[in-house]
Amino acid sequence: MAGIARKFVLLVWKNLLLRWRHPVLTGMEVVIPILLFVGLFFLTPEPRSDGWTETFPDEIYQAKDERELLSWWYGSGPLLFAPNETEVARNVTKLLRETLGSSKIQTFRTEADLLAFLKLSQLQSGTMMQMDVRGAVVFLGDDEKNLRYKIRTQGYIDTSSLFSPYSYYGYGSYDFQYLNDFIPIELLVNSAWIRAKKSWGPVHLNLSEPIFREAL
Structure with missing residues (x-):
């Protein structure tokens, strides 16, 4: 009887661990990638119509005579x-x-x-x-x-x-x-x-x- 009780407690504990890991895995596999994508989308400069991407201010490239x-x-x-x-x-x-x-x-x-x-x-x-x-x-x-x-x-x-x-x-x-x-x-x-x-x-x-x- 004691052996059955121990097995039951172990089964419940494993079940609780799986339930606790579920939101963690969800966050790692779904939430974090989405947040990274959104962050990169808003941080990346918008491409110009001619295909060139502005990454530096214009004053760095001063014209020379x-x-x-x-x-x-x-x-x-x-x-x-x-x-x-x-x-x-x-x-x-x-x-x-x-x-x-x-x-x-x-x-x-x-x-x-x-x-x-x-x-x-x-x-x-x-x-x-x-x-x-x-x-x-x-x-x-x-x-x-x-x-x-x-x-x-x-x-x-x-x-x-x-x-x-x-x-x-x-x-x-x-x-x-x-x-x-x-x-x-x-x-x-x-x-x-x-x-x-x-x-x-x-x-x-x-x-x-x-x-x-x-x-x-």
Whole structure:
């Protein structure tokens, strides 16, 4: 009889434990996930119509003018241009010489001459005659209304190549070179072309005049 009573008490105790665990399991499996979902729904910023999500205030990304973007560039080697016999090339290089100084701009009659200069510079690598070249620009045609040109920022890459066949610096090197070499050179050429068309003169004479005002 005592054994039956003990079994009955144990059964009741297990039943009470199951009943006590029921709301706990319910909360863990249902209530908590719902609360987490609701919290994330209200805390996540609402996507904009263009697909971009605002996660930082706009003042973190302040716009920079031409002088700030190019302030580091003035101490670098020359920028090479070819060909130098077209009206577009003469106008652009004239403005860049007035802006950066004659020593920063070097022109060549043809693209072949420019490539020969680069190859000679490579052969002289490690000597006092080696020249630190910042980049090369090759104009395509002489259309004043549609400026077209190629940019190459590495001396060991032929300007006739559309894409760089080399990757010596590992992952992320292309992004760094694009932002720190390609974009500044593009800005220099485009701004000089616009200034020539608008007769604005070199940068240091028009510091109060934004590059692209009334031009784009």
